[in-house]
Amino acid sequence: MHWRSFEVERTGVFDRIIQTIGSAIEVQDNNDKLAYWLSNSSTLLLLLQRTLKTTGAAGLTPQRRRSTAASFGRVFSGIRASPQSAARPFLGSRLIGGLGDLRQVEAKYPALLFKQQLTAFLEKIYGMIRDNLKKEISPLLGLCIQAPRTSRASLIKGSRSQANALAQQTLIAHWQSIVKILTNYLNVLKANYVPSFLISKVFTQIFSFINVQLFNSLLLRRECCSFSNGEYVKAGLAELEQWCIYATEEVGTGDFFPW
Numbered sequence: 001m002h003w004r005s006f007e008v009e010r011t012g013v014f015d016r017i018i019q020t021i022g023s024a025i026e027v028q029d030n031n032d033k034l035a036y037w038l039s040n041s042s043t044l045l046l047l048l049q050r051t052l053k054t055t056g057a058a059g060l061t062p063q064r065r066r067s068t069a070a071s072f073g074r075v076f077s078g079i080r081a082s083p084q085s086a087a088r089p090f091l092g093s094r095l096i097g098g099l100g101d102l103r104q105v106e107a108k109y110p111a112l113l114f115k116q117q118l119t120a121f122l123e124k125i126y127g128m129i130r131d132n133l134k135k136e137i138s139p140l141l142g143l144c145i146q147a148p149r150t151s152r153a154s155l156i157k158g159s160r161s162q163a164n165a166l167a168q169q170t171l172i173a174h175w176q177s178i179v180k181i182l183t184n185y186l187n188v189l190k191a192n193y194v195p196s197f198l199i200s201k202v203f204t205q206i207f208s209f210i211n212v213q214l215f216n217s218l219l220l221r222r223e224c225c226s227f228s229n230g231e232y233v234k235a236g237l238a239e240l241e242q243w244c245i246y247a248t249e250e251v252g253t254g255d256f257f258p259w
Contacts, residue, residue, distance in 0.1 A: 001051070001105065005111070006051070006052060006106075006111040007105055007107075007108055008108060008110070009108055009109070010110065011110055014110055014111070014114035014117075017114070018114065018117050018118070021037055021041065021121050024037055025037055025128070028128050028132070031188050032191075032192070035188050035191070035194055036192045037121075038125045038129065038189075039192045039193045039195070041122045042194070042198060044118060045119060045122055048114075048115050049115075051103075051104060052104070052107040052111060052112070052115065053107060126198065126201075129202060130202055130205055133182075133202070133206055134206065134209055137181055137182075137206075137210070140174050140175075140177050141213045141217070142217065144171060144178075144233065144236050145217050145224050145229075146221065146223070146224045146232075171232045171236055172236065172239065175237075176239060178240070179240065182206070182243060182247070183247075186199070186203075186247055186251075190251075196251050203247065207240075207244075210240075214233070
């Protein structure tokens with residue numbers, strides 16, 4: 001704003017920022033670095049939303065970028081519409097002070113294009129983190145829907161109750177591994193000050209993914225649809241439910257999990 005970069009027809013500062021972010025996120029499995037840039041890009045985008053006027057020059061916006069930015073555009077439009085609710089956890093940070101004092105400026109095409117590119121990066125980084133989490137928990141989900149079969153020989157050596165207890169312990173270990181992965185991602189996002197509404201969005205989608213995967217797996221494997229196996233799955237879901245309570249308190253938002 002000091003350089004009036006938003007108001008000029010040509011400037012290289014926006015290109016340098018975009019190139020810097022693009023080169024920084026080339027390593028797609030570095031969640032700590034991705035979370036860092038997710039935090040910074042979302043902060044900058046929110047500031048742009050509150051700073052730039054889009055009247056007049058908005059007509060220069062390329063049509064092809066409108067659809068790309070649609071999903072996150074809804075998120076940030078919700079912030080503008082209700083700053084007292086959705087944006088409170090985000091704006092409460094000391095890193096973003098005095099937003100009410102920002103003056104709005106008339107944005108030229110380079111600034112508007114930069115805003116669109118930043119939105120696209122935000123979508124891309126967010127998707128990388130979400131997909132990395134899906135990849136880590138997917139192999140474990142397949143192990144959580146059916147209790148390990150106990151051989152007849154082991155039943156001769158021990159009681160059926162002991163065998164059931166062993167099966168329960170094995171299944172719970174898989175669920176606990178999922179909980180550990182979820183906790184690691186939550187800690188990375190929090191350590192990089194990712195806005196709470198984005199953290200909520202990540203885990204809401206992850207739990208929807210877990211729902212779909214478990215439901216489809218049970219439908220495809222009829223042998224898993226028994227009362228005893230249902231008890232095992234129920235115990236595992238209780239582990240996730242406890243994590244949901246912990247995570248909701250950590251993030252400081254309302255209950256954003258599906259169960």
